[in-house]
Amino acid sequence: MNYLVEKRPFDVLNNALNNNVLVALKNKKELRGTLASFDVHMNVVLENAEELEEGETKRKLGTMFVRGDTIIFISPA
Amino acid sequence: MNYLVEKRPFDVLNNALNNNVLVALKNKKELRGTLASFDVHMNVVLENAEELEEGETKRKLGTMFVRGDTIIFISPA
Amino acid sequence: MNYLVEKRPFDVLNNALNNNVLVALKNKKELRGTLASFDVHMNVVLENAEELEEGETKRKLGTMFVRGDTIIFISPA
Amino acid sequence: MNYLVEKRPFDVLNNALNNNVLVALKNKKELRGTLASFDVHMNVVLENAEELEEGETKRKLGTMFVRGDTIIFISPA
Amino acid sequence: MNYLVEKRPFDVLNNALNNNVLVALKNKKELRGTLASFDVHMNVVLENAEELEEGETKRKLGTMFVRGDTIIFISPA
Amino acid sequence: MNYLVEKRPFDVLNNALNNNVLVALKNKKELRGTLASFDVHMNVVLENAEELEEGETKRKLGTMFVRGDTIIFISPA
Amino acid sequence: MNYLVEKRPFDVLNNALNNNVLVALKNKKELRGTLASFDVHMNVVLENAEELEEGETKRKLGTMFVRGDTIIFISPA
Numbered sequence: 357m358n359y360l361v362e363k364r365p366f367d368v369l370n371n372a373l374n375n376n377v378l379v380a381l382k383n384k385k386e387l388r389g390t391l392a393s394f395d396v397h398m399n400v401v402l403e404n405a406e407e408l409e410e411g412e413t414k415r416k417l418g419t420m421f422v423r424g425d426t427i428i429f430i431s432p433a
Numbered sequence: 434m435n436y437l438v439e440k441r442p443f444d445v446l447n448n449a450l451n452n453n454v455l456v457a458l459k460n461k462k463e464l465r466g467t468l469a470s471f472d473v474h475m476n477v478v479l480e481n482a483e484e485l486e487e488g489e490t491k492r493k494l495g496t497m498f499v500r501g502d503t504i505i506f507i508s509p510a
Numbered sequence: 511m512n513y514l515v516e517k518r519p520f521d522v523l524n525n526a527l528n529n530n531v532l533v534a535l536k537n538k539k540e541l542r543g544t545l546a547s548f549d550v551h552m553n554v555v556l557e558n559a560e561e562l563e564e565g566e567t568k569r570k571l572g573t574m575f576v577r578g579d580t581i582i583f584i585s586p587a
Numbered sequence: 588m589n590y591l592v593e594k595r596p597f598d599v600l601n602n603a604l605n606n607n608v609l610v611a612l613k614n615k616k617e618l619r620g621t622l623a624s625f626d627v628h629m630n631v632v633l634e635n636a637e638e639l640e641e642g643e644t645k646r647k648l649g650t651m652f653v654r655g656d657t658i659i660f661i662s663p664a
Numbered sequence: 665m666n667y668l669v670e671k672r673p674f675d676v677l678n679n680a681l682n683n684n685v686l687v688a689l690k691n692k693k694e695l696r697g698t699l700a701s702f703d704v705h706m707n708v709v710l711e712n713a714e715e716l717e718e719g720e721t722k723r724k725l726g727t728m729f730v731r732g733d734t735i736i737f738i739s740p741a
Numbered sequence: 742m743n744y745l746v747e748k749r750p751f752d753v754l755n756n757a758l759n760n761n762v763l764v765a766l767k768n769k770k771e772l773r774g775t776l777a778s779f780d781v782h783m784n785v786v787l788e789n790a791e792e793l794e795e796g797e798t799k800r801k802l803g804t805m806f807v808r809g810d811t812i813i814f815i816s817p818a
Numbered sequence: 819m820n821y822l823v824e825k826r827p828f829d830v831l832n833n834a835l836n837n838n839v840l841v842a843l844k845n846k847k848e849l850r851g852t853l854a855s856f857d858v859h860m861n862v863v864l865e866n867a868e869e870l871e872e873g874e875t876k877r878k879l880g881t882m883f884v885r886g887d888t889i890i891f892i893s894p895a
Contacts, residue, residue, distance in 0.1 A: 363470040365478045368498045378494075382460065382503070383844065383890060393825040398476075398500060399860075401827045405893075417840070421830045422891045423860060424500070426844070428460060431482075431497045440547040442555045445575045455571070459537065459580070475553075475577055501577070505537060508559075508574045517624040519632045522652045532648070536614065536657070552630075552654060582614060583653045585636075594701040596709045599729045609725075613691065613734070629707075629731060659691060660730045662713075671778040673786045676806045686802075690768065690811070706784075706808055736768060737807045739790075748855040750863045753883045763879070767845065767888070783861075783885060813845060814884045816867075 369394050369430065376433035377402070381426050385409055389420065391430075398424030446471050446507060453510035454479070458503050462486055466497065468507075475501030523548050523584060530587035531556070535580050539563055543574065545584075552578030600625050600661060607664035608633070612657050616640055620651065622661075629655030677702050677738060684741035685710070689734050693717055697728065699738075706732030754779050754815060761818035762787070766811050770794055774805065776815075783809030831856050831892060838895035839864070843888050847871055851882065853892075860886030 372391045379387040379400065389405030405420045406413045449468045456464040456477065466482030482497045483490045526545045533541040533554065543559030559574045560567045603622045610618040610631065620636030636651045637644045680699050687695040687708065697713030713728045714721045757776045764772040764787065774790030790805045791798045834853045841849040841862065851867030867882045868875045 365476040399827040420893045429499045442553040505580045506576045519630040582657045585651045596707040659734045662728045673784040736811045739805045750861040813888045816882045
């Protein structure tokens with residue numbers, strides 16, 4: 357594709373590094389934590405992460421490596 | 434394929450940049466927001482996005498990176 | 511494969527360009543609209559599209575970019 | 588693989604061209620029609636096709652492009 | 665991988681050619697028939713095949729091209 | 742990746758060759774048998790295999806070719 | 819991607835080698851054990867592993883080869 361797209365989707369993740377993000381997973385749970393790193397497969401590492409169910413904190417998980425293909429969206433806080 | 438297809442599907446996304454779109458997800462939810470960027474995997478970034486359930490706004494999510502393989506369709510408003 | 515297949519599946523889509531098609535999706539919904547473009551991933555753009563549930567029009571969606579891997583079949587009207 | 592397999596699976600589809608086939612889909616429906624073409628992804632085109640549910644004709648669909656990854660099996664009539 | 669594995673999984677399919685096999689599918693059904701051919705994608709052709717549900721013959725299907733990615737296991741009779 | 746990982750996951754399968762293993766499948770069933778071979782796709786052949794449901798032997802299946810993408814884990818006995 | 823991401827997701831797994839980790843699977847179960855090895859597909863080997871259901875130990879499984887595509891996340895203890 358030769359479209360002159362000035363902004364690329366991964367820019368949003370790059371700008372969110374070291375900031376708080378909400379990660380929605382295909383298993384209907386959500387995670388909230390600090391985005392520590394990501395790669396092209398959308399694998400991400402969250403720090404100080406917690407798992408949410410229906411908006412409520414379910415448990416604290418600390419550092420997490422999350423597999424990219426389980427993610428629906430990532431939204432910077 | 435050597436078909437002389439004058440229009441390509443991604444043209445529609447390119448034309449929709451900076452405009453409002455409806456994004457239907459495989460998890461049965463829908464998103465509405467401004468299409469800020471996309472890539473060949475159909476990953477998209479929405480801004481001023483909100484999540485809809487059965488047509489009703491469920492929550493406002495601001496900026497979202499949405500993984501392409503979770504998308505069913507994208508419809509420009 | 512060296513089979514001398516004179517007809518190829520994508521010919522059917524090429525012949526259906528600018529014509530009305532029925533698109534069945536893996537989420538059990540169906541779409542009806544004018545086939546405006548397609549690519550090798552079977553991504554398609556429909557125009558004047560409407561979403562059907564159990565054969566009934568559910569809503570009108572105008573132009574839609576539909577992700578190929580969500581499609582079961584495409585049938586020219 | 589260097590196995591000396593004299594017969595290859597796709598030979599069966601090649602021999603079935605222009606003949607009637609039964610196509611079972613992952614969504615539990617089945618299609619019956621004339622196999623007009625196929626490709627290496629197992630995308631197939633059926634003509635004079637009808638959709639079956641539990642063995643009963645549900646509707647006639649004429650020409651259909653069926654995406655290969657939705658197919659469980661194809662059985663020549 | 666440089667492991668000196670003397671036996672390879674596909675040897676089992678090669679040895680089973682022209683013999684009776686049981687094929688378990690992801691849709692919970694099973695097939696029984698003569699293994700006529702297979703390829704590296706694990707696509708297989710069965711002849712004199714029948715479809716089983718909970719161990720009972722449900723219908724006879726004759727020759728079948730079965731898509732490899734729908735298969736859980738193949739067991740020579 | 743340039744990590745100096747001295748142990749690799751597939752070493753565990755290599756060491757388990759000709760030994761008894763438990764194989765958990767995505768369809769919730771489990772298999773137990775002798776690991777006769779495996780390949781890089783995690784396709785495995787089990788011998789003297791039996792299918793378990795909730796820990797109980799359901800049936801004996803002898804030799805089985807199990808498709809890698811249906812496997813959750815393999816545990817040497 | 820040319821982003822200057824100093825930390826990469828797999829660093830977290832590398833640092834967790836020989837330490838205790840929690841592995842969440844797509845089948846809703848979780849595993850806890852010592853991370854013995856991993857590869858780029860996110861296949862991992864756990865030692866002294868146990869399977870958890872709703873936080874409770876269900877059974878002890880010893881050494882396990884876990885297929886990467888069944889994993890949601892890995893969290894170092």
